[in-house]
Amino acid sequence: MKQLFTRWGRVFNREEVLPEYPRPWMKRNSYVNLNGEWQYAFTGKEVRDPSEVHFKDSIIVPYSPEAFLSGVGRQLMPDENLWYRRIVNIPEDYRAGKRLLINFGAVDQRCLIYVNRIPVGRHSGGYLPFTVDITEQVDPEDGLFELIVLVRDMTEASYHSRGKQLLKRGGMFYTAQSGIWQTVWAECVPGLYIRNYRVTADILTGRVGIAVTLSEDIGTGVPDWSLKLRKPFIDPISDAEAEACKMNLARYADTFKDRDYLSLKAQDGEAEDTDEETEELSVRVLGTSFDISFRVPERRLWSPEEPYLYYFRLKVCEDEICGYFAFREFSVERPEDFGDKGGVLERLKELKEHPRICLNHSPFFQNGVLDQGYYPEGLYTPPADLALIYDILKMKELGFNMLRKHLKIEADRFYYHCDRIGMTVWQDMVNGGSPYRFWFVTYLATAFNMFRYRIFDNCYSLLSRKSRAGRREFEREMLETAGLLSVHPCISTWVIFNEGWGQFDAVRLTERLRHTDPTRLIDSASGWFDQGCGDLRSQHYYYMKLHVQWCFRRATVLSEYGGFPLRTKGHMASDSIYGYNFCKNSRELNMKYRRLMREVIDPEIRRGLSAIVYTQLSDIEDEANGILTYDREVLKLRPETFAGE
The missing domain is CATH 2.60.120.260 (Galactose-binding domain-like)
Known part of the structure; x- marks a missing residue:
């Protein structure tokens, strides 16, 4: 190459x-x-x-x-x-x-x-x-x-x-x-230190719980501690970040600063609420668990348009950390499922007959891009932190509000930038298993899906999951992934399986994952091999005619579509080219995209699609179906194409 x-x-x-x-x-x-x-x-x-x-x-x-x-x-x-x-x-x-x-x-x-x-x-x-x-x-x-x-x-x-x-x-x-x-x-x-924490923030009541895990068992005695909460804040896009979207080489300056903290605190084992902007401060200690609870009466909700974050400083004995959380809630809702929760029902009238994805109990259409996180000189690892920021900002600039992080877990800084910039994320679990039988998981499965014939995922051999140790390992890593990334408000959805690659026992794994993290949506099987579980009826569309399979109790999404390849001279890593519906030039690519949206996708959105995910953010090696070239130098789909002009 x-x-x-x-x-x-x-x-x-x-x-x-x-x-x-x-x-x-x-x-x-x-x-x-x-x-x-x-x-x-x-x-x-x-x-x-x-x-x-x-x-x-x-x-x-x-x-x-x-x-x-x-x-x-x-x-x-x-x-x-x-x-x-x-x-x-x-x-x-x-x-x-x-x-x-x-x-x-x-x-x-x-x-x-x-x-x-x-x-x-x-x-x-x-x-x-x-x-x-x-x-x-x-x-x-x-x-x-x-x-x-x-x-x-x-x-x-x-x-x-x-x-x-x-x-x-x-x-x-x-x-x-x-x-x-x-x-x-x-x-x-120090000897006693904070291993990790998880935050729950109720958007209706304002109740915040910070569940801290300590390195040692401290019994039931409350240690010396303090908590300082910063007023809700939107991290500004720095000059370097703004210039990066205009192909500038400026470096990124971190904006995590120590300022504007409320005087919410508790010391010497006694809870003391010293700020009028918080209420009902309490603590509970048991073994290695140290839980703090308080209420924020007036709160600012997180959304891609207004990504408000609450930064805090927590000190337990001699260990001090800086962290953050947000008030936000993702759900799948129908109008008839609700009473009048402070005007929620009024905002949901537009849902009509199909369930929709909602953010903070308001319908929220997710316009997404498949993001595989590859870079030509670093593969999985970006050449600079600014490269992560560029991808997020560029997609947001084009009108996207969601990235589907595909079959890879990124470094924490990627999710942090999505948290503060305002980009929702669908996080795939990383696939494994023995070598895949593509005649079964791709070609035959596509035909079965078109005729709505369900294949159950307990056929372990055909789905490359014959190894019991491999199944146990995937389940453990799935739960660890959810625990690791649960601190990030940007993540709206867990995607357990993709196109049947190593899929098994989706119904049971969906319930285990929901028990671990009940605050996010679950796409149990993206593409095909749907088992009737999870929050989303998730389909892929690349060729043949689109037959949307609607579901009464789940939101319907196109979790992959499009993927038009275009070879860009001087910006291709490989002499080979892979994809669907090849384009001869930029004009044809942009015309095909507009026609696809106008004639196929937009009508289904009006009927009730809750999310779409275009394939993909950038070219990768043989794949030439990116919005950007692999080196991020050429924007192949023009901004006016996304604007519908």
């Missing part, structure tokens, strides 16, 4: 690699970024002892060795090990009397962590973060230690989650990547 570059890849600085704080929803001051130059080595899978590995070459973390920005250009095969090594020095003012944690954003697929050649932790799951406490292995006097990471990646040779990676890329499957692909950082925390 031809190597392409985004504008951020062309000015990439190896000395300052993704320096932004990686976890904006739980921010601490003690932060040491470990991105940058590490040593690496490939060995056979039989090598398990770090002393047998000869580290002599350099890799730029967090870019996979398959990505150009890593400086390696080598694919990790299933019968190989990939080793990383770095000498780390933690500043003295950070480590004094503290515990030392190493955080990994994501390592694909399985890894073993060594500190000073001693194994200290392991992790399986190439898309989920994990933390290793290495306090006991590091000398507190000098803070210097050797960090080694051993990685194995089976890609499609096993049942592990892999998204659209393929060892032999082509068509709608892309270059397999491996190893460390999200930020690695160290932080120092």
Whole structure:
């Protein structure tokens, strides 16, 4: 393939690699970024002892060795090990009397962590973060230690989650990547520290609950704590971000600032509400759970048009974090299901006969784009934080209000930017299973779907889910994904399965997911293999005639459609081209899109479609069906096309 570059890849600085704080929803001051130059080595899978590995070459973390920005250009095969090594020095003012944690954003697929050649932790799951406490292995006097990471990646040779990676890329499957692909950082925390939190915010009553999980069991005694709540605030789009949408190389300045906090607090174990803008402050402690509850009488609701966030500072004993939450609620509703909830019924009259997706109990049409999060020089990893912001802002500028994050879990900063910019997200669970039988899950399933013949998803062999261990792993990762990302108000919908790839037991998994997170919608089976569960009747439309299958109790959506390919000279990574309904030139592409919307999609929207998802945000390798080219340099569908002109 031809190597392409985004504008951020062309000015990439190896000395300052993704320096932004990686976890904006739980921010601490003690932060040491470990991105940058590490040593690496490939060995056979039989090598398990770090002393047998000869580290002599350099890799730029967090870019996979398959990505150009890593400086390696080598694919990790299933019968190989990939080793990383770095000498780390933690500043003295950070480590004094503290515990030392190493955080990994994501390592694909399985890894073993060594500190000073001693194994200290392991992790399986190439898309989920994990933390290793290495306090006991590091000398507190000098803070210097050797960090080694051993990685194995089976890609499609096993049942592990892999998204659209393929060892032999082509068509709608892309270059397999491996190893460390999200930020690695160290932080120092006191003995008792905040592991995570979840927030519930009721838009009708104003009641807010912050459920905090602590690192140690503290029984039932209330520790010293304080909470400061900031007034509702919309983070402004910075000059750099605005200029980025106009192809400017300006850098992004973080807007997470300490100002305008209300004096809501409680100290010395006694709850004390000291601000007239909050009410009914209370706390409850049991074991490692520390729950805070209060009410905000006058609240501002989050929406894409007005993405109001409530930032807060929470201190428990010696540990302090910055976080945020929002008041918003997604639902599927029919007018006859409601009493008069403060005028809600009046706002729902336009729903007519079909259930609709609602935001804050008002009909909310989601106009979305399929976003697969690939970059030509970084693959899964963006060349800069500004690249994430650009994609979000550009789609919003074109009139879209939703991104479907497809078969990939992004770094936290992506969701943070969607939270503050105002972009709703459908989050796919990452698919896995044995190699797919496309004659069944694509061709035969398309025909069955057209004739409304339901195929049940307990045929594990045909759906590549014969392995019981693989099914258990997917279920565990699904619940972990929901727990991890539940802090982000932008996420409206969980998508469990896509086009039958590794699908199984959708009815049962839908109920498990709803029990874990009852605050979001669930698309149980996007495309086909619908099992009659979840909140959405979800269809794909690329060719043949569209037959919308309406549902009485679920909202009806087109979770993929369009995908018109256009080869753009000078901006193609591959000589091959993959897609549906090929276009000869820009004029034909824009004409086809307008005709599709006018003659097919818009009439169904008027009949009751609740959401549509166009394929896709950018070209990727062989796929040339993006709104943008792979390098984000050419906007192939013109702004006036989306405006209907």
